Amino acid sequence: MQGIGSSSTASVGTSVQNNLCESEKNVGTSVHSKSEKEREISLKNLTISDNASIEKGTSVHDKIASEEKLLEDVNVIDPEKITESLENLVLGAEDEHTEKEETLKQALDEWEKSGNSWGEENESQDFGNEVKSKGKKKEEKEEPKERVPKGRRYVVSQLQEARLIAVSTSPNKEDEWPLFMEIPWNVLVEINNEDATDACVGDDIYITKFQLRTDKFRTLNENTWFYQGNINWQATATEVEMVGIQEYRMKTGFVVETRKRGKDGKTGSIRVIAFGMERTSVLYKRQCVEVDWDNLKKGMFIDVALAPIEEGWLIGPNYILPPGCNFRLGTEVLARSNSKIATAAGTFEGEWRWTAASGIPRVFPITQQYTMEEIHLAETLIAAALIVASEEEETSRMETTYVGPLTRVSEENRRNFTIMFASAEKKFIKKVTEIWSKDSNISAQTSYRSKAFAQGHVNEVRKLESQDNKIRIEVEITLVVNQGKFDHQDDFESMLEGSSVILRVREGAGGFRMQAETFGYHLPSIVCERDTPQAEIVKSLLGRSGTIDRVDESELDNLDLNMECVRQLNDKQRHTLVHWLNPGVGRVHFTQAPPGTGKTKIAATCIAAALRVEPESAVLASAMSNLPVTKLVIESARAEVAVDMVAFFSGSARVRYGEQIGQLEEYLLEAKLRGEEYKQSLEKSEAREVEEYLKVVRPQPRHAREKAVGEILMRIDFHRVAFATTFMSAAITGAHRQTTHLILDETTQIPFCTVMHLVCHMPALKSVLLTGDKRQLAVHLAELEEVIQRGFGLESIVEQVEECTRVTTTTLERCYRAHPAIVDCFDFASYRQHGERVIAAVTAEERAGLTNSGIHLPVNGIPVVLIDVEGQNIQDPTSFSLECPEQTEVVLRLIKILEPRDPNIVIICLYTYQAEIIRQSLRKIDSRVAVHTCDSFQAQEQRIVILVTTRTLTKGTRATSDFIKDAASNGSTFAFPAWIICSC
Known part of the structure; x- marks a missing residue:
């Protein structure tokens, strides 16, 4: 999408944008930039002898593009799109990557050693051979003798209807071999290799002879390499020496989308996901054996054959590309060391007892009737859904990347700039306004392979009048040069002089990848096998039967809590407190709290009382967003919590909610690090980290590394009361190993998967308090794929609580906030019909x-x-x-x-x-x-x-x-x- 600018207000630039093709909608995106070099692969007058030696030919060469050209119906790409930046989009910036929890490693080991491991000959392996090798089992074949192939190694990049497309593993090698090669099916039939015709994406193919095309596609460039979902090829293989079939295993996933084509509306392809994949993948009918193809619907379970892919390769929606490949669409995801790709699929042969009203299987909520085997499968499918959610978030950021020069707001202003997006597609513009929202953090790079030289944020987003039938969005931003061991000032000065730069919004706060690993490696099931209070809490949240610890409310009097905050509680609030203080074998308590009934006050009182009864307790109080967290801190301070408290807030939160967070100054991370006593306990690298944090947290809060420094603090001086959002809490790795009590406020807004992820990483946990109002707005999922919005565990934890008999409950009734007439209104509208009530606790004169x-x-x-x-x-x-x-x-x-x-x-x-x-x-x-x-x-x-x-x-x-x-x-x-x- 070509950016449109005016001389006074905007910059001319480019961005990544969805280009919907007639045959494969949503398959890819395009990027183009005037400032980048256009790379061509030219192969002329090439002949290949029997031994594949080259007699004539031309070499790969670069040329500077004299003018950017957008071909009709052809996706255009950026020649250097995403190398290092993709790494940051997989699980966050590399410098923020930390070790996984010990329990997660244990789960990973068990997963790799399970009956579905790569080397074992089990039922799933046989099924995989059925998919790829027409039902012949490996043990029935003779072991092939190991030999070194003489042909050039290619890897299957894409499956098409009548051919395979193979890609060179050395895309930048200066010789006459083409980058993309067509492998006709008849060529595979002719070679002496039984598995050859079963070749799928990711398999090796060794080619000895090929014939160059004679049309315009003999030479490919960024404009012509990809057309309507298919990769174009430069040559056709005429002799294949050998095909190396990858080992794979089956994993149950589900259909994310079915894509219709033609006037008859028949299914042309499906998009699938399974845990282990980095992203969803498009499969065609040929890859789906014994599947009722035309009756497939989104949400249906399907068994997916997963094969490994080499680290560093780029994974597209229906193709893969080697490291360093200059041709790409822009939404490819970087393969990690244990990444898998979907190569084929088969019918889900298992039995699943739960379906939605539409007849599509659902895995959430998890009811008491689920067996542990069914929970195990549910974990796998929830993990897959979380990958879909993560992909949606990541690709949206990549699609809206801006490439081009910036316009300075004024000549004397070296920090503020404007850029412009323009498109005729309202769907794309809507995505731009969602991603480039006010206060979003951004970074600037000179190329996709370079480190960011500047960071900043979005100041304002303005919608301008349409021009040339294109909707225009102007974004005002602030950028400052990065400080550190590398000098980026030259890059910044070059940007000021008008050089093209790459701007993208930095990673959001979904945390879906972390949660996917928790479920995909079956951490909830593993925790359930332990004999600890944490295990009983997880069992309670999974609807498992077990001991229900009944509590006599008179026990609260026996505790002799001479605290003002306790004396102020009404009877329902005291009911919550007494259950919180008596965890038994492991407690989960839910407080249903309509507006103004004092749920934040009771949460703060619970913190103070827990520390009074058990001084060695450690409490984490959290919520999905920052404002409820600030209220928890304020109420806890009023409750006179007897220990030093700490609150963690991201740089964006400090800017957006500066007034509210400013009231908490003595409890912020910054205040805890000012003392000299910490310096002796720090390693040199940690001391530098803390020093840099203290230097930027006030003038440039967005540059402050709260998570990394918070982890340092909790290691050297563990604070027994901590406050943070759920995402921040999960990101401070290892900070909550000693946490015994967990409070989650506004739980209607917190997904089940998020709560379970937190709980599974708190081995000392013994009591959980959930507060919220099930009659208020639930988790906002409208921006995610429709198929995962319901039935895959991304819904509110409150929906799961209703299925859990071991979760004790209190319902608060007295509203201290609103005028009695208003209380009567929402009592009648939202609560009375559910057998609940809300009673005004203040008089009309007081409001x-x-x-x-x-x-x-x-x-x-x-x-x-x-x-x-x-x-x-x-x-x-x-x-x-x-x-x-x-x-x-x-x-x-x-x-x-x-x-x-x-x-x-x-x-x-x-x-x-x-x-x-x-x-x-x-x-x-x-x-x-x-x-x-x-x-x-x-x-x-x-x-x-x-x-x-x-x-x-x-x-x-x-x-x-x-x-x-x-x-x-x-x-x-x-x-x-x-x-x-x-x-x-």
């Missing part, structure tokens, strides 16, 4: 902010106002979100009335575009009122809330509420019907 403001309310003394707004929808030109101008006008009028009386206002919108438009309008009137979407306002509160609700109602539509019934009976229709104003 009179809106009722005493001088505003005429429709119902006297009731701070709830419903305003009908009739208007038209307008769709965001860069996404599929909506906005209503009439709504925006109403909110501006409301803010002008309310803000002078009480500035404690928040506006919450159900549509992102509506929120953006209102935010822009408020800036014009110098209003300080914050605007959020429902997701972004999670775990926050405000005194006056203006909620933009949305409803599309046409005549004849069945009404679902009394208000809508009344409106419908009067013949009214509203695109955006209502604002609800309430005061808490």
Whole structure:
């Protein structure tokens, strides 16, 4: 996608973008850049003798591209796309890679030694031969004599309908052998090798003779090597000496997507995943033996044949490429030392008893009826789903990589720049705005093989008017030169002078790869076999039966906890505390907490009480996002926790939530490292790490390595109370080996797989407290592949808790936050129908902010106002979100009335575009009122809330509420019907 720039505001650049082909949609992406060298492989007048010696030929050569050319319907690629940068996209930056947990290593060893190991002749190996060798078992064949092949070694790169495409293992070798070679099926039949026709991607092929093409594809370049999902070839092999079939083993995975082709809509290919793969892979009918091909559906289980791939190779969706290959699409993933690729697939022969309403198998939630064998398989499939989630996150960052020069905001400004993305595809622009969001961390490189010379962040994202039928997005960024042992100033100066650079958003905070390994190596099952409280906790969360430790609430009085925070608890809150303090054989306790019922307060009290009862206890308090973590720290400080506490926050969090985190100064990692006593305990490298952290954490918080330095602190001075997000907690390797108590707040937002990952890496754990509200928003999965959004363990842990009989539960009822009228509203709407209740614990006089403001309310003394707004929808030109101008006008009028009386206002919108438009309008009137979407306002509160609700109602539509019934009976229709104003 060619970047479009203006002379004053934007840079001309390029980016990676999906190019949907007619035959294979979503197979690849393209990159191109004016500043890069175009590499051609020219093979002319070449003949090969019987012994494969070369009589005539030309060599591989480079030429500088005089002009970038985009061919119609052909994907264009960047000649040096992704080498080192791909390593950072697999599991994070290399300098942040740390050792895995000892238990994970043990699990890996057991996995490699299991009955499915490469060398064993077992049932799965026989099945694999059935896939690749027409059912002949290896033990029935004579052992071939080892011989050294004389032909040139190629590796099968891609399977096509009528041929194999093989790629040279030495792509940059200066000789006349082509890079890509066609291997017709008839050539494989003619050689003396029974397995030759079973060759798949990754297998070796030794070629002795070939015939060059006579058309334009004899010479390939970045524009022509790949077309509509297929690799083009430069020559055809006419004689193959030998085919080396890789050993493989079967692994159960599932179908991620089925792709239809032709007018009849028949399945042309499928995309599959299994644990062990780095990414999903496209398979064709020829590779799927005895599979009911035309009836395959996404989500169906399938047995996948996995073969090893050499470290350093690049894995595409339906092909592989050797290290150093200059031709690539841009979304390839780097193979690691133990990576596998899918070569074939067969029908899942096992029995699975659980299906969704659609008839597709589901593995989550895990019920009491699951056998351990079924849990074992469920772990494998959850791991596969996590790889799909990780791939989605990684490829999105690669597809939106920017290549080109930057435009300085002003001549005197050496830090701030603008870049521009432009495309006619709304789907791509939507992805750009999601990846290049405000405060996202970015890095700059001179090439894909060089280290980053600068780092920075996104300041602002602006949507500009379309030009030439292309949607334009301008991104304002800040970049500063990297400091360290390498001098990057020259690269930075070159960028300032207009040289092309490569910008990409750095890795996000999903942590899916780490979690995939926990499940893929069956760590939950392994922990279950131990005789520890941690094992009982894992069993409880997996729905296993066992001892349920009943607790008498009078035991709390026997503990003689003379603490003010304990005395303030109501009876339901005390019920939570007494279970927390009595772990028995291993405790998981869930506190169902509607809004304002004091779940954060009870969590803080639990921390203080645990340290009072057992001074040697160690507590980790965590949540999915940063704001709930800050509230946990504040409440714990009020509860007078008797030990030194530490809180970990990423650099991005320090910038985004600087005001809230600034209140916690004495508990931050920075404060713990200021003392001189630590220096004597540090290694030289650690001392340098700490010194660098302290130097940048305030002026440049995004450059501070919180995880690495946090690990150092917890090793030399273990803090018995720690606070961090779930991702940060998991990333500080080994920091929680001594943790005995775990508190997870806002658990409706935390996936089951994340909780299980944390618990499995805490060997000393004996008590877990989960707090949250199952009636509130669950985990946001809309951006992930549809197939993994339900039934694969990425849903909320709360859904699993409902299947676990050993998890004890408390339901809080008293709301201390809202006006009684508002409590009655959400009690009726969300809780009463589930047999729960929420009772106002404060009087109307204590929540009179809106009722005493001088505003005429429709119902006297009731701070709830419903305003009908009739208007038209307008769709965001860069996404599929909506906005209503009439709504925006109403909110501006409301803010002008309310803000002078009480500035404690928040506006919450159900549509992102509506929120953006209102935010822009408020800036014009110098209003300080914050605007959020429902997701972004999670775990926050405000005194006056203006909620933009949305409803599309046409005549004849069945009404679902009394208000809508009344409106419908009067013949009214509203695109955006209502604002609800309430005061808490």
